[in-house]
Amino acid sequence: MSASPGRAPFYLGIDLGGTNIKSGVVDDSGRVLSSVSRPTDVDEGPEAGIDHLAEAGHNALKEAGLAWDAIAGVGLGSPGTMDLEAGLLLDPPNLRGWENLPIRDLLSRRLGKKVIFQNDGNAAAYGEYWIGAGQGVRSLVMFTLGTGIGGGVVIDGEILEGRHSHGAEYGHIIVEMDGGRVCSCGQKGHLEAYASATAMVKRAHEVLAGDASASALRKVVPHDLDSRLIAESAAAGDALAVHLMNETARYLAVGAVSMMHTIDPDLVLFGGGMTNAGDPLLEEIRRNIRRMAFPIPAAKTRIEFARLGGEAGFVGAAGWARAVVSRTS
Amino acid sequence: MSASPGRAPFYLGIDLGGTNIKSGVVDDSGRVLSSVSRPTDVDEGPEAGIDHLAEAGHNALKEAGLAWDAIAGVGLGSPGTMDLEAGLLLDPPNLRGWENLPIRDLLSRRLGKKVIFQNDGNAAAYGEYWIGAGQGVRSLVMFTLGTGIGGGVVIDGEILEGRHSHGAEYGHIIVEMDGGRVCSCGQKGHLEAYASATAMVKRAHEVLAGDASASALRKVVPHDLDSRLIAESAAAGDALAVHLMNETARYLAVGAVSMMHTIDPDLVLFGGGMTNAGDPLLEEIRRNIRRMAFPIPAAKTRIEFARLGGEAGFVGAAGWARAVVSRTS
Numbered sequence: 243m244s245a246s247p248g249r250a251p252f253y254l255g256i257d258l259g260g261t262n263i264k265s266g267v268v269d270d271s272g273r274v275l276s277s278v279s280r281p282t283d284v285d286e287g288p289e290a291g292i293d294h295l296a297e298a299g300h301n302a303l304k305e306a307g308l309a310w311d312a313i314a315g316v317g318l319g320s321p322g323t324m325d326l327e328a329g330l331l332l333d334p335p336n337l338r339g340w341e342n343l344p345i346r347d348l349l350s351r352r353l354g355k356k357v358i359f360q361n362d363g364n365a366a367a368y369g370e371y372w373i374g375a376g377q378g379v380r381s382l383v384m385f386t387l388g389t390g391i392g393g394g395v396v397i398d399g400e401i402l403e404g405r406h407s408h409g410a411e412y413g414h415i416i417v418e419m420d421g422g423r424v425c426s427c428g429q430k431g432h433l434e435a436y437a438s439a440t441a442m443v444k445r446a447h448e449v450l451a452g453d454a455s456a457s458a459l460r461k462v463v464p465h466d467l468d469s470r471l472i473a474e475s476a477a478a479g480d481a482l483a484v485h486l487m488n489e490t491a492r493y494l495a496v497g498a499v500s501m502m503h504t505i506d507p508d509l510v511l512f513g514g515g516m517t518n519a520g521d522p523l524l525e526e527i528r529r530n531i532r533r534m535a536f537p538i539p540a541a542k543t544r545i546e547f548a549r550l551g552g553e554a555g556f557v558g559a560a561g562w563a564r565a566v567v568s569r570t571s
Numbered sequence: 572m573s574a575s576p577g578r579a580p581f582y583l584g585i586d587l588g589g590t591n592i593k594s595g596v597v598d599d600s601g602r603v604l605s606s607v608s609r610p611t612d613v614d615e616g617p618e619a620g621i622d623h624l625a626e627a628g629h630n631a632l633k634e635a636g637l638a639w640d641a642i643a644g645v646g647l648g649s650p651g652t653m654d655l656e657a658g659l660l661l662d663p664p665n666l667r668g669w670e671n672l673p674i675r676d677l678l679s680r681r682l683g684k685k686v687i688f689q690n691d692g693n694a695a696a697y698g699e700y701w702i703g704a705g706q707g708v709r710s711l712v713m714f715t716l717g718t719g720i721g722g723g724v725v726i727d728g729e730i731l732e733g734r735h736s737h738g739a740e741y742g743h744i745i746v747e748m749d750g751g752r753v754c755s756c757g758q759k760g761h762l763e764a765y766a767s768a769t770a771m772v773k774r775a776h777e778v779l780a781g782d783a784s785a786s787a788l789r790k791v792v793p794h795d796l797d798s799r800l801i802a803e804s805a806a807a808g809d810a811l812a813v814h815l816m817n818e819t820a821r822y823l824a825v826g827a828v829s830m831m832h833t834i835d836p837d838l839v840l841f842g843g844g845m846t847n848a849g850d851p852l853l854e855e856i857r858r859n860i861r862r863m864a865f866p867i868p869a870a871k872t873r874i875e876f877a878r879l880g881g882e883a884g885f886v887g888a889a890g891w892a893r894a895v896v897s898r899t900s
Contacts, residue, residue, distance in 0.1 A: 323865075323867060393833075404835020406867045407835070408835040408867060408868050410833065411865070415832055416825045418746075420747065492748075493748070496745045500741075503737060504722075504738070504741045504833055505833075506732075506733025506736070506737040506738045507734055534745070536743065536756070539733075542735050
């Protein structure tokens with residue numbers, strides 16, 4: 243693809259996930275000039291991983307029709323655990339075998355470019371803040387709904403990284419402190435254990451195993467049951483599916499309200515695959531928030547879906563690189 | 572009292588509470604030159620209230636042996652709800668009759684000085700950050716334990732005010748979303764409904780009404796039962812009192828862990844009357860946090876008691892005025 247030229251300077255964003263590496267070039271106004279993806283191949287180990295990251299970057303440049311000297315900054319987003327200041331992956335559950343990896347400096351050396359390292363949830367939130375659903379707001383709290391629940395907070399252009407790179411990990415706030423569900427992290431009662439796509443599917447299986455309801459979900463091969471199917475069945479009026487979606491909306495509202503009483507942002511965003519459920523989910527989240535939040539934030543805080551979809555990660559990584567490069571130059 | 576001269580410039584802090592107005596002069600290094608208190612007399616209404624605030628300020632100056640022209644800034648801390656940007660009290664439950672009051676500008680006009688307005692929990696946290704238990708850290712999360720649970724977050728010298736003056740109201744995060752206790756605010760399952768001094772006393776009454784335990788607390792006239800007595804009985808080995816204190820420690824740890832997974836500060840502080848319970852309470856909070864938090868923040872985040880006691884509010888209000896005046900001059 244030969245993209246239109248865009249507005250210099252240009253930034254390369256790379257979004258490292260447990261399954262895929264997404265990458266793209268973004269111009270100074272936030273326009274996406276290229277978007278590529280390749281498998282992460284975690285099992286090939288970290289040395290091959292650095293190769294794959296570099297290749298993803300090369301491919302993004304090629305698709306944008308740009309050379310390396312046009313790139314003013316490279317942003318890398320990655321799942322944790324990590325040490326952002328040191329540029330290290332520490333013990334990332336989604337990148338087994340990549341422990342204690344100085345990923346930022348290894349990639350920087352490979353590319354001959356300074357690399358700005360960021361948590362993937364934070365990067366996605368920054369992408370929305372820069373050119374997505376959060377354009378123009380001063381602060382936002384974002385929830386990314388998938389296998390787990392990712393988070394990212396931006397306040398006045400700053401990412402809430404936290405002092406130990408654990409900022410905005412509010413998939414793991416405690417919403418049910420007594421007898422709560424077990425979370426993927428092993429602790430109990432976390433938001434993620436209730437409100438993630440995985441958690442909703444688990445709740446569906448529990449209900450289907452436990453009663454004889456005539457839900458359409460019963461006709462699905464158990465292995466095929468996923469959050470998309472539940473959302474579709476809810477849209478078609480299936481009572482169990484509607485119930486599962488509404489429960490999820492309430493759980494998400496609990497998380498949102500706790501963040502509205504902590505961060506108190508202009509905007510709460512929900513992104514990730516589950517938002518394909520569309521307006522009924524969003525309206526139910528809003529209804530629950532209005533019921534549970536303090537009157538002023540309930541009335542004033544905007545509650546929206548994210549807009550950048552699967553590109554939020556690399557767009558945000560590129561945008562954050564732009565912000566860091568701009569302030570240090 | 573004729574105080575030693577201190578280091579100019581000087582700042583006046585006023586801490587408006589539902590019962591008392593505390594005020595004092597603080598020098599540029601954070602040394603407290605005077606500390607005075609008078610009743611708020613809420614029922615006399617807001618016009619008299621402005622008089623009382625001004626009088627408290629005058630008394631603090633007099634005790635410090637300073638004239639108004641020595642004062643470089645005035646800070647006012649107050650309970651909410653409020654609009655910090657506009658300088659308004661909105662609908663403060665602890666200041667009935669003072670609704671929709673342009674308190675900042677009224678006091679400013681009365682004193683002939685610019686007044687910097689702040690939430691009382693935020694001011695206390697800033698006081699600890701400036702010259703208390705948080706000196707030298709980059710970020711802290713503070714819990715003030717009293718009738719309710721106040722909060723304040725400071726990150727890199729900035730107070731997390733929130734966009735609708737509801738930042739750090741994490742006494743009202745949801746820790747038990749199903750069947751939770753009713754909070755003073757009317758909602759259910761909030762941290763404050765479990766972990767405040769008031770909540771602990773309520774739990775004590777419930778246990779005493781419900782069983783025949785031989786607790787020393789049973790000998791107390793019900794009306795006299797307060798958190799101090801429970802703490803003293805716990806220190807003397809009373810099993811029920813120990814149980815109540817340990818429950819409280821666990822609830823506070825739940826709140827702290829959720830903030831460690833959201834703000835991820837260097838330091839979590841607990842202040843307010845209940846911290847008179849001393850080391851056994853602090854150790855039990857720490858033990859629960861270490862058990863529930865992610866390994867890295869569990870190992871690295873310091874958990875301490877606040878140090879400024881009842882002066883944190885006016886010291887922080889003065890310190891915040893100093894910060895705001897310094898950056899705008």
